[in-house]
Amino acid sequence: MMASAQRSLLLTALASAVVLVLFISAGGLVRGYLSNAFEAYQSTYEIKNLSDGALKLQLDEETGIRGLAATGDPYFLQPYSEARGPLERVFDRLQLALGVPVVADALPLLADARRTSAAWHVQVAEPIVASPHGSAGRVRRYGKELMDHYRGDFAQIDVILEERNRGVTQQARDSIDRINIFLGFFVGLLTLAAVAYGAQQMSIAARSVTQERRAEEERRQRSELRAAYEAEKRIADTLQGAFTQRPLPRLETLSFSASYVPAVEDAKVGGDWYDAMALAKNRVLFAIGDVTGHGIEAAVTMNRARQSIISAALRDADPASMLTRVNLEIAMEGTRLVTAIAGIADAASYEFSYAIAGHPPPVLLEPGRRPRFLECGSVPLGAVTSPAYLTRRIQSVPGATIVLYTDGAVEHSRNVLEGEKMLLEAVAQAGEQADVDRAAFIHRKIFAGRSVGDDVAILTVGFTASNEMRALRRLERISS
């Protein structure tokens, strides 16, 4: 910006200097041409005056002589004798003035006029002066002839002077025209340049203003969009975080592990959740769920579903009844579907009971057996007004674990059958590990560091094995 301003200033100064020089030299030229023309006029004017003078003086002489010849009165001799001296001086001055090259053609004419004047003087005037009455008609006729010749010479000199005048005028006119053309061309060029420069500056200014405005608008929109998006994500994250980070129960007879990994794609802040809550000494509620869609609304729906499962569980310990109650609430809202599993793990009887609403089936891992999928298949919450949810009961054994997960854990490759195989394998391997965070282990096994396109929640609830329980009791005794 600075450099371009400096450059345009420099250019302007340079252009001004050039214009000044051109104007001064053009002025000099005009002055030269005009003064030449003026001088030429002056000299022509002088020559004209002189030649008129020569003509007049000669005519004065002649008039005097004719008067003398006609009347014999010597009175008429006065102009004749007064004119002769000045006429010679005029002739000399004329000769000098005609020395300029342009009018040099007139010199022979002047010489001829002088000779004629002299001849007239000697052969006409003097004989008449000598004998005014005796002058013959022949002499008078000869005198008239010489006078005509004399006049003819001066007429020709006049023509030459006229020509010279015309020439000077033409020359002056031509040079002024040339200067005019030059100046006109130059001024035109300058105007054009100025207009072009102005237009360019204006278009640059206009363009930069438009660009600035557009860029500003884009920046504003982007930042608004980002702000709105970040606000939404923050709220959703906060909701999600607050809900999922509820601590797992710590019980002697039951062990828990949980993992929640949100989608890598920021826009997919989802509605996955899990819960585990002690209802009594040996009884826990476990729940997992997923709300269709993402964002704040999904998180709010998730929260509602989650809270209503807990409050239903506090009133009624039957999983199917819990889901039926929750379904009413979600169906009334009417906008989203929620898939969920609600269940009870009873460590006194080693029984898992659960009900499913459109959710992928839990996996049961029992000591010494391959892990297997439990039964599933019922509509999501909010799908129909009176669903027939079913409580399924699994009589299990000490050391058994139920694994719950959201669809991201099996649908990551879009091949759900393949996904289920991978999940069973991961659960089997988790079962072989002692002292491991099973949920985290399963997630790691499935995704092996790959990025996750959807939220994935995993919750495990297990009955403590009898030998583990004995070890725990021993530990407690030692520490107390």
Place this chain on the structure above:
Amino acid sequence: MTDGSIAVIPLSGELEIGRKAEIRSTLQLPRSAKSILIDCSDVTYADSTALAELMRFNHEADAKCVGVAILIGNPQFARLLHYAGLVHVFEVFESRAAALSYLGSRNAP
């Protein structure tokens, strides 16, 4: 796209949230048909959003007494429908003939 008074709506590929608008515009009740076959024989995957669209469509059809059958061809999609309990909500068939015969008998007075 009608087999007599049975309209056939084809869906294919992976039905997911990115195609929600397309799925919704495809799943429209035809004016004249008495029953509809949703041909999902080429569907390999459906996320919860797509399943929700299918359920919404089923509701609408149900409200207007239009029968709906879903034809499936892919075991993965079948598994997803099973998860969602939709095998109990929809009439699901693995053979086109069976699906058409079901809808035909339903249309019969």
